[in-house]
Amino acid sequence: MTLQVRVVEVVRETAEAHSLVLEPVDGSTLSYRPGQFLTLSIPTDRDGGAARCYSLCSSPALDEKAKVTVKRTVDGYASNWICDHVVAGTVLDVLKPAGTFTPKHLDDDFLLFAGGSGITPVLSILKTALHSGTGSVALVYANRDPDSVIFRHELAALCGAYGERLSVLHWLESEEGLPSAAGVAEVVAAHPGRQSFICGPGPFMDLVSEALRAAGVPGDHVHVERFTSLHNDPFHEAAVVLDEAAASSTVEVTLDGDTSSVPWPDGNRLLDVLLAAGIEAPYSCREGACSACACILLEGEVDLAHNEVLDAADLTDGLILACQATARSARLKVTYDA
Secondary structure, eight states: OEEEEEEEEEEEOSSSEEEEEEEETTSOOOOOOTTOEEEEEOOOOSTTOOEEEEEBOSOTTSSOOEEEEEEOOTTOHHHHHHHHHOOTTOEEEEEOOBOSOSOSOTTSOEEEEEEGGGHHHHHHHHHHHHHHOOSOEEEEEEESSGGGOTTHHHHHHHHHHHGGGEEEEEEEHHHHOSOOHHHHHHHHHHSTTOEEEEESSHHHHHHHHHHHHHTTOOGGGEEEEOOOOOSSOGGGOOOOOOOTTSOEEEEEEEETTEEEEEEEETTOOHHHHHHHTTOOOOOSOSSSSSOTTEEEEEESOEEESOOSSOOHHHHHTTEEETTTEEEOSSEEEEESOO
């Protein structure tokens, strides 16, 4: 599951944000979907290690190397270590790209909301939709002041390249104050029926989500990306020993086009069962807080021990978290190839 990537370039986007341009050390191609993230291992001598999730801001549809952007945070161990120490040539350990903050159909019209460094997955979606889709894209991007706008020049170039298909509204606190419910509602009213993606600080995402709800936007049109600090280090997790003597269900799993059937001992988490069977299922936090391990339950029933990221619409669509799922049925079927 662990990959090694080499930093081929460090781009200083703003005084506080650095982009890392990456390529796999083994020469392979890093496959990902727009809006997904990488989990990076951060060198440390602290107990439990350190790992952080950073969204890919590059587009898998374009001829460009994978890129993540890291913004310094006050007392942020990982972000400050990356900005202070990572240079061209640095080799990092990462987990496979993961996450469900990604469009199902690129031909949709999109309404995107980003605050600060929340622009990273949103930019990946924006570029991919414009390049590979046929719809229009509107972006509302909130920042403190002009100097804190990440990707300012790239966004301006995209506006010039795509004309009426792309509109970008910069909301600057230094000029207009913090984003308001009335202002967001005005934007939503001007772009009805669009798939909406939101990423940024918690209060900003809550404000936008509530404005969309108040405007009657269906829940399946609202997608929110929330990151929480990882309490454990997924790069140094102890191996889980399955109780193979327990009663067992059977799960059929499809991943990357391959389908396997494996026993699922009662009381064990699906992710542990798959990894023990040699199936390289994606994961990151293993805490039910990041959606990296999300898959679709096609048959059977499960219990989720913990869930911070899947909403009611996700659960209705059959999404489950493999790191938190235990079997309730004798036979189950899941797929990662949605």
